[in-house]
Amino acid sequence: MMKKLTTSLVCCLLSGSLFAQQAPTDSTIIKQFFDMSLDKGQSYQWLRELTKNVGGRLAGSANAAKAVQWGKALLEQQGADKVFLQDVMVPHWERGAKEQAYILNGKQKIVVPLLALGGSIATPKKGIQAEVIEVKNFQELRALGKEKCEGKIIFFNRPMDATKINTFEAYGGAGDQRRSGANEASKLGAIGCIIRSLSSTLNDYPHTGSMVYATGVPLIPAGAISTNAAELLSKTLKENPKTQFFFKQNCQTFDDAPSHNVVAELKGSEKPEEIIVVGGHLDSWDVAEGAHDDGTGIVQSIEVLRLFKTLGIKPKRTIRVVLFMNEENGNRGGIKYAELAKQNGEKHVFALESDNGGFTPRGFGLQGASAETLAKVQGFKPLLSPYGLHEIEKGGGGVDIGPLAPQGTVLVGFKPDSQRYFEYHHAANDVFENVNQRELEMGAASMASLIYLLDKYL
Amino acid sequence: MMKKLTTSLVCCLLSGSLFAQQAPTDSTIIKQFFDMSLDKGQSYQWLRELTKNVGGRLAGSANAAKAVQWGKALLEQQGADKVFLQDVMVPHWERGAKEQAYILNGKQKIVVPLLALGGSIATPKKGIQAEVIEVKNFQELRALGKEKCEGKIIFFNRPMDATKINTFEAYGGAGDQRRSGANEASKLGAIGCIIRSLSSTLNDYPHTGSMVYATGVPLIPAGAISTNAAELLSKTLKENPKTQFFFKQNCQTFDDAPSHNVVAELKGSEKPEEIIVVGGHLDSWDVAEGAHDDGTGIVQSIEVLRLFKTLGIKPKRTIRVVLFMNEENGNRGGIKYAELAKQNGEKHVFALESDNGGFTPRGFGLQGASAETLAKVQGFKPLLSPYGLHEIEKGGGGVDIGPLAPQGTVLVGFKPDSQRYFEYHHAANDVFENVNQRELEMGAASMASLIYLLDKYL
Numbered sequence: 003m004m005k006k007l008t009t010s011l012v013c014c015l016l017s018g019s020l021f022a023q024q025a026p027t028d029s030t031i032i033k034q035f036f037d038m039s040l041d042k043g044q045s046y047q048w049l050r051e052l053t054k055n056v057g058g059r060l061a062g063s064a065n066a067a068k069a070v071q072w073g074k075a076l077l078e079q080q081g082a083d084k085v086f087l088q089d090v091m092v093p094h095w096e097r098g099a100k101e102q103a104y105i106l107n108g109k110q111k112i113v114v115p116l117l118a119l120g121g122s123i124a125t126p127k128k129g130i131q132a133e134v135i136e137v138k139n140f141q142e143l144r145a146l147g148k149e150k151c152e153g154k155i156i157f158f159n160r161p162m163d164a165t166k167i168n169t170f171e172a173y174g175g176a177g178d179q180r181r182s183g184a185n186e187a188s189k190l191g192a193i194g195c196i197i198r199s200l201s202s203t204l205n206d207y208p209h210t211g212s213m214v215y216a217t218g219v220p221l222i223p224a225g226a227i228s229t230n231a232a233e234l235l236s237k238t239l240k241e242n243p244k245t246q247f248f249f250k251q252n253c254q255t256f257d258d259a260p261s262h263n264v265v266a267e268l269k270g271s272e273k274p275e276e277i278i279v280v281g282g283h284l285d286s287w288d289v290a291e292g293a294h295d296d297g298t299g300i301v302q303s304i305e306v307l308r309l310f311k312t313l314g315i316k317p318k319r320t321i322r323v324v325l326f327m328n329e330e331n332g333n334r335g336g337i338k339y340a341e342l343a344k345q346n347g348e349k350h351v352f353a354l355e356s357d358n359g360g361f362t363p364r365g366f367g368l369q370g371a372s373a374e375t376l377a378k379v380q381g382f383k384p385l386l387s388p389y390g391l392h393e394i395e396k397g398g399g400g401v402d403i404g405p406l407a408p409q410g411t412v413l414v415g416f417k418p419d420s421q422r423y424f425e426y427h428h429a430a431n432d433v434f435e436n437v438n439q440r441e442l443e444m445g446a447a448s449m450a451s452l453i454y455l456l457d458k459y460l
Numbered sequence: 461m462m463k464k465l466t467t468s469l470v471c472c473l474l475s476g477s478l479f480a481q482q483a484p485t486d487s488t489i490i491k492q493f494f495d496m497s498l499d500k501g502q503s504y505q506w507l508r509e510l511t512k513n514v515g516g517r518l519a520g521s522a523n524a525a526k527a528v529q530w531g532k533a534l535l536e537q538q539g540a541d542k543v544f545l546q547d548v549m550v551p552h553w554e555r556g557a558k559e560q561a562y563i564l565n566g567k568q569k570i571v572v573p574l575l576a577l578g579g580s581i582a583t584p585k586k587g588i589q590a591e592v593i594e595v596k597n598f599q600e601l602r603a604l605g606k607e608k609c610e611g612k613i614i615f616f617n618r619p620m621d622a623t624k625i626n627t628f629e630a631y632g633g634a635g636d637q638r639r640s641g642a643n644e645a646s647k648l649g650a651i652g653c654i655i656r657s658l659s660s661t662l663n664d665y666p667h668t669g670s671m672v673y674a675t676g677v678p679l680i681p682a683g684a685i686s687t688n689a690a691e692l693l694s695k696t697l698k699e700n701p702k703t704q705f706f707f708k709q710n711c712q713t714f715d716d717a718p719s720h721n722v723v724a725e726l727k728g729s730e731k732p733e734e735i736i737v738v739g740g741h742l743d744s745w746d747v748a749e750g751a752h753d754d755g756t757g758i759v760q761s762i763e764v765l766r767l768f769k770t771l772g773i774k775p776k777r778t779i780r781v782v783l784f785m786n787e788e789n790g791n792r793g794g795i796k797y798a799e800l801a802k803q804n805g806e807k808h809v810f811a812l813e814s815d816n817g818g819f820t821p822r823g824f825g826l827q828g829a830s831a832e833t834l835a836k837v838q839g840f841k842p843l844l845s846p847y848g849l850h851e852i853e854k855g856g857g858g859v860d861i862g863p864l865a866p867q868g869t870v871l872v873g874f875k876p877d878s879q880r881y882f883e884y885h886h887a888a889n890d891v892f893e894n895v896n897q898r899e900l901e902m903g904a905a906s907m908a909s910l911i912y913l914l915d916k917y918l
Contacts, residue, residue: 421896
């Protein structure tokens with residue numbers, strides 16, 4: 003470093019233009035991001051802190067409040083120009099005591115793992131027991147009609163489509179069962195709803211996630227069973243259509259609770275009024291440590307700030323690291339952030355979110371970019387492809403940054419490899435140990451590189 | 461399927477040229493490979509069989525013989541036109557009883573995990589205990605000279621370079637310590653050699669791997685300690701340069717043993733005399749199940765055959781699935797295969813090897829291809845990039861197929877993402893559970909797709 007400084011100084015004395023030639027090239031700076039992230043990165047150790055010392059942190063919980071304090075202190079340590087909290091009221095739902103569930107095939111009772119869906123009501127204290135109607139989709143359910151569904155538990159068992167290369171597409175294609183299955187079942191008089199976990203693999207982990215009750219429909223409890231349990235229940239129903247299912251959930255919704263987004267700023271040197279956001283969401287489901295969802299996005303975003311600071315790179319625009327609150331069951335943090343941005347007349351030019359897991363980087367997806375902007379960003383490919391960032395495509399973004407779209411902000415989603423994400427998503431195995439250090443660090447460097455280029459050239 | 465057949469039949473009756481237009485396009489066929497591999501793939505269940513029912517299978521062992529029988533039977537079940545074994549004599553080295561090792565810092569004794577390197581001699585029965593000289597490379601070692609090394613244990617502690625994006629480069633850059641460290645240490649009178657495991661991560665798994673004794677140098681025992689143990693030993697030596705190390709290895713080299721390559725053929729319809737090889741190596745180290753190294757390459761290669769057969773795709777050229785024996789410590793199978801190919805006047809046009817782990821596919825590397833051939837293969841990118849196969853580059857191949865190079869064969873290495881490979885490579889955690897089903901299956905489909913295109917267009 004010392005040698006470099008000396009050379010630069012000499013050049014500067016000799017000639018302004020010569021000095022410009024000696025300034026580090028973009029590819030040098032990008033290499034520095036990757037070198038520093040991979041060799042002296044902090045993101046992995048921060049993720050260990052967040053997952054092990056804080057743990058699961060559903061919005062409204064004591065752990066979520068702890069995460070806010072952790073994030074604020076950490077951002078302050080990184081030497082941000084300003085760190086502040088944004089107040090936001092969030093939903094407050096609690097799972098309560100561990101769920102119970104079993105399949106009843108005649109006299110045979112087979113215990114299966116089940117998680118209440120986030121937002122669901124509890125079952126009655128004694129649980130629910132009823133015959134089971136298995137369907138693959140709403141159409142099939144409606145075709146059955148009230149007569150067949152009344153008093154039953156509806157079992158939605160449509161797997162994620164394994165042939166989708168991007169597993170988020172497969173998740174999207176199966177998500178209606180979780181979000182609205184209970185409503186559709188209730189309309190036909192069902193008393194409970196269970197779904198096959200939205201997972202890309204066969205195993206024993208149930209995957210939770212949010213559901214939302216429709217207005218004007220009786221509320222029935224909804225839970226998810228593991229994919230292995232779904233296979234077993236389906237097989238059992240084929241053998242014995244009179245098979246019953248029992249489940250007991252103890253969850254409860256409380257009054258909205260106060261919480262916070264955490265925001266840190268690196269002030270822009272030339273256009274400080276133009277803001278580039280980089281962030282993820284600080285909340286997670288309660289059943290695990292929220293490692294890939296979205297601890298990785300949080301620590302990568304903070305690492306972006308650290309990389310800029312450590313390498314002494316001064317952005318033209320203001321870079322804001324935002325740790326959003328409540329992505330999982332309300333997106334109140336994202337909505338509040340956009341609201342305040344509008345209120346304060348801020349100009350958000352780009353917002354980059356990492357909320358697809360801490361896997362090996364593949365590229366970025368852009369939403370709301372003009373054809374010209376998209377072409378410019380795709381023009382960065384020669385700089386990014388040596389790091390495996392080949393996919394710079396239309397379509398992307400993130401839940402938290404979504405509410406900025408109407409303000410003309412270009413939304414960018416960081417795109418890591420998607421093959422493993424839905425093994426862990428919203429399940430008890432979303433833990434630190436299932437995050438690979440190098441993959442995580444490469445993601446942080448990828449994000450820093452894109453922000454550097456966006457700030458410099460757009 | 462039935463509908464498609466009927467359509468084709470009608471078209472065929474109407475017009476030959478119309479029929480040609482109705483034949484499935486390349487992109488349809490590639491999609492079929494992926495759909496079938498991801499939705500009804502067999503590779504994962506085969507990998508379970510190989511890793512759990514056979515297990516570790518070092519060349520010359522009873523398990524290696526079992527693996528040969530397993531592979532032969534499985535290939536026969538897939539309906540290959542011909543399945544046969546090639547006799548090959550392989551080295552026969554056995555680890556013997558579990559190694560023992562500890563650091564002695566004054567009166568403090570810290571047990572550390574150690575694995576003998578493959579090919580190493582045993583220590584004397586009572587083990588070796590001596591002071592430790594830590595070096596980073598051979599240059600540093602030689603600068604110390606005989607005086608400082610005589611009677612000592614030399615500890616090679618140069619980590620894999622974390623800043624290399626392709627971890628195989630980092631592995632290559634650190635490999636001399638394992639391969640030749642004992643020889644270099646012995647030349648200076650050392651009595652033992654231990655190396656920092658060639659691993660990309662800090663953990664407690666020692667990683668074995670082959671070493672080869674140079675002629676004319678006294679043989680000294682060589683082992684690998686885990687990266688965590690290497691860090692600890694290094695730290696301890698800084699505190700107390702008189703720190704001693706103890707290790708005991710019980711390995712032994714026996715006479716060469718008979719073994720086999722397993723070969724299966726799908727006869728070409730137009731140019732049966734031209735051969736395309738697809739394969740991996742059937743042997744593995746003894747300390748784990750040989751899942752990523754190279755169970756995944758084996759089952760992916762067999763899945764290529766199954767995909768061609770199941771989809772009714774008849775290659776112009778003969779496709780040979782080869783399960784090579786003894787890649788890990790001798791490459792006798794690869795050498796024998798090339799020898800026989802030459803002897804029999806066979807023409808091998810391409811050979812594709814999968815031996816970089818069963819991770820998410822990234823592309824292929826070509827060796828020995830003319831500029832024209834390389835350009836043609838790179839021309840496949842629009843067909844392959846929807847599956848994440850962006851990297852089609854010069855440089856690649858594989859140890860087993862290497863000996864075919866002098867025959868003018870174009871060597872192709874399947875290139876999965878490399879970030880996680882050296883966490884598992886040659887260590888006890890290279891087990892089935894650390895292979896992701898989708899990643900494995902996408903690799904098999906990637907390989908089938910490339911072979912289909914190579915056969916059709918080159």
